[in-house]
Amino acid sequence: MGFLDNSGDIILDAVLTDTGRMRLAKGDGSFKIVKFALADDExxxxxxxxxHASGSAYYDLEVLQTPILEAFTDNAASMKSKLISIPRTNLLYLPILKLNEVFNSAVTRHAGTKKFLIAVDDDTEDEFSVDTDGNAINGVLYGERPKQGDNFIRIDQGLDTGYELSPSRNLDSDLVETQFLVEIDNRLGQIVSKGGERAIPSFIDDDQIATYYFSLGTDGQYVMENTSKSTNTGEQTIAGPRGTMLNFKVLASIDLNTSDYLFDKLGAANTLAGKTSTSTSIKQINATVRVTGATTGYRLDIPVRFIKKQ
Structure with missing residues (x-):
């Protein structure tokens, strides 16, 4: 990966991602470019x-001459900050996605690590469901038996205005996020509903990143309208008009459940306070679950850690 000198006129090149080349290689005439996206990562x-001493014509000179990333094929690394087109000129706020950790204790991250911990087998689930005093440990998701665990991940969407706009106002339809893309490393885990039902990925790319597509109306276990008008900051994280919310859990992969291979290759050893000890030995892998709004393009990376008791 490199940069193109943008101090003068440059020619930008475009390349297909690895997935794009794979589809082109089919050679059956089905490959067509029907959409494109722009980003401002640089x-x-x-x-x-x-x-600027030379006047208003030069205010944006440094921005316009910013070096541009050359084209590269790794879709997981390119275009992290996508641009969107909104023709309306009367918007003071744009919709966002925000992790809700205040609704109740089931949606908060683990206090010590500031991550959601995915217990990959039943021994790990049992060890880290409660602490040495018998108190429930927040932020630990059951990765083998997701139906039995109460903890889950919740994403809220709307206008976070600091209550400059009241939550009692309805969010305009073109600002409501109705479709979500959820990406996770398929080697490590899969997305499941709060009830533990396994979702089917829309596709898995060459880097083993699985993408799940959830829509309001058709995937009611995952996406639903946030009808709350409450101003209680102990329940809602969007301080303004609200749109939708996305709920899900993470199921650990069979490889993590039955083997230490990926832990040894990708992870590290650590200790964690659990039911039998304040320093139980574990193996861990840090990862992220990426949630992107298909309508607004807003993206949120959620830190997770897969853990296994030793």
Missing amino acids: INYELYNTN
Whole structure:
């Protein structure tokens, strides 16, 4: 990966991702480019200088001359900050996705690690369901028996205005996120509903990143309208008009459940407070679950850690 000099005129090149080349290689005429996206990963908008000595025509000079990333084929690394087109000019706020950790104790991250911990087998689930005093440990998801665990991940969507706009106002339809893309390393885990029902990925790319597609109306176990008008900050994380919410759990892969191979290759050893000890030995792998709004393009990376008791 490199940069293209943008101090003068440059020619931008475009390449297909690995997945795109795979589809093109089919050679059956089905490959067609029907959509494209733009991003501003390289841009630092703080370089916009309203005090430039040469006047207003030069305010954005540094921004316009920012070096541009050359095209590369790894879809997992490219275009992290996608741009969206909204023709309306009367918007003071744009919709966001936000992790809800205040609704109740079942949706909070693990206090010590600030991650959601995925217990990959039943021994690990039993060890880290409660602490040495018998108190429930928040942020630990049952990765082998998700139906039995109460903890889950919740994402809220809406206008987070600090209550400048009341939650009692309905969110305009074009600002409501109705479709979500959820990405996870398929070697490590799969997405399941709060009830433990396994979702089917829409596709798995060459890097073993599985993408799940959830829609309002058709995937009611995952996506639902947030009808709450409450201003109680102990329940809602969006301080303004609300749209939808996404709920899910993570099922550990069979490889993590039955073997230490990926833990030894990708992870590390550590200790964690559990039921029998304040320093139980574990193996762990850090990862992220990426949630992207298909309508607004807003993206949220959720830190997770797969753990296995030793």
